[in-house]
Each structure stands twice: as structure tokens, then as C-alpha cells.
Amino acid sequence: MNQRILVTGARRGIGAALAVGLAAPGRTLLLHHLGAGAEAEGVARQCRELGAEAEVVQADLADGAAVQALAASAGDVDILVNNAARPSNVDIGVLTLPEWQETFAVNVTAPMLLAQALGAGMAARGWGRIVNVTSVTVRLGGPSGPSYVSSKAALIGLTRSLATVWGPSGVTVNALSPGAIRTQGEIELAGGRDETDPAILAGQAVPRRLVPDDLVETVRFLVSPGASAMTGQVLEVGGGLVYR
Numbered sequence: 001m002n003q004r005i006l007v008t009g010a011r012r013g014i015g016a017a018l019a020v021g022l023a024a025p026g027r028t029l030l031l032h033h034l035g036a037g038a039e040a041e042g043v044a045r046q047c048r049e050l051g052a053e054a055e056v057v058q059a060d061l062a063d064g065a066a067v068q069a070l071a072a073s074a075g076d077v078d079i080l081v082n083n084a085a086r087p088s089n090v091d092i093g094v095l096t097l098p099e100w101q102e103t104f105a106v107n108v109t110a111p112m113l114l115a116q117a118l119g120a121g122m123a124a125r126g127w128g129r130i131v132n133v134t135s136v137t138v139r140l141g142g143p144s145g146p147s148y149v150s151s152k153a154a155l156i157g158l159t160r161s162l163a164t165v166w167g168p169s170g171v172t173v174n175a176l177s178p179g180a181i182r183t184q185g186e187i188e189l190a191g192g193r194d195e196t197d198p199a200i201l202a203g204q205a206v207p208r209r210l211v212p213d214d215l216v217e218t219v220r221f222l223v224s225p226g227a228s229a230m231t232g233q234v235l236e237v238g239g240g241l242v243y244r
Helices: 013-022 038-049 064-074 097-125 146-169 184-189 198-203 212-222
Strands: 003-007 027-033 053-058 079-082 128-133 171-178 234-237
Touching (some): 013 038, 097 146, 128 146, 146 171, 171 212, 212 234
Parallel strands (some): 003 027, 027 053
16 A cells, blocks of 8 residues: 655755655655755655655645645645744844744644644544654753744644544654754854864764764654554654753
């Protein structure tokens, strides 16, 4: 039976690694992105090389109607990975209401709308997996701004609520909390420097910067048949940066 998998924010970084990591014969990857499609097409090509089918889909996750249209066009999705996120490093002293609302629109409302639309079908079919990508900043309180940290905390609340609702129907809902993952986006924010951060390494039990591929096996487990008893959980994959 073919499985349909929707990964949001899949053009690079964590989303791309998870999409490629889930690619296999008998699976169709729906790779969501916003903006230029060259990188997303490259990810789709990698998925196809691994025997999966792959389609690139676009939507502005800040637009509720666009999110609902994405869900409608996706068809019967079996696995949903809500990875896309809007960063926000705006300090509370200058934080505006639009900044707060736009961050929540992408980081909380869009995952809710996709889960609402696609999770109902999973429940009706008696099987499904939803993975929401949160952030270690919820445990640390930063360094991101309050709108980002609060939105990721809200996503954890959504995860647990949906796990309770859909557990009897064979649908699991879990959260993946990456630690200090080295991504291209982080390097760009640092002005192109790819430097090891001694403070991060000093706080981790694993003495190296983590990369997106470090998250893949955890997600493979979460979406597997063998993870049917795990739901409503937040899995910290951060090299021991924090402990639960």
C-alpha cells in the first residue's frame, strides 16, 4: 500500500533531511516549500533516487486559506510532518502585535489546520502519524524571541491535545524537539560563517554540533508501525543539551 507523506518546509535543512530520510519505495513524498523551487526540486530528485515518488507543492503557511487549499490538494495523507517555521528574534521591548500574530500563524495555526484536515482522514482509515517539529528553546527560554518560543510551546500543547483525541483511532501525534542543529539558514544568519559555538558544545553531552541528519532515525521510528504506543510525547534530540 502506498503511503502519502507531507513534509512542510522541505526545501532544505531539517525538512529536506526528514523528507529524504523517509523516502522509500511505496511512498509518495509531498514536499512543501514557499518561494524559489530549485532547492525543493533537488530534494524531490533525491527522494526519487531512493525509490519514492515525489511532488513539490507550494503554499504560504501564513495564509489560512492557502493552508486549507494545500490540505485539500494533498489527498489522503498518512504521515504529516509539520516542520516549517517562521523565525522571530524580536525582543519583548519592541515586539509588535503583527510580529506575534504572523509567527503564530505559521508555527501554530498552520500545523493545526493541516492536522485538522488530514488527521480526520487518518482517523477514519484507522492509522496515521503526525510529527510536529518544536524547539529546544521551549526548555531554554531562548535565544529566540518570545513570539517564537511561545509558538513552539503552543505546538507542544496542540500535540498533546490531538494525541488524546485521535489515540483511540490509531493515529499518533508526537513532537520532535531538535537541539542546536547546524543548518544553512543558521549559517546565513551568521553572515556566512560556519563556526563551532563553544558555548553550545560546552552545554551538550555529545561534543559536536548536530546536523539535520541526526534527526532522521527518530522520525523514522515515530512514523513506524512499531511506534503505535508512543503518542503525545516530546522527543529531545539535542545531544544532551537538555534532559527531560
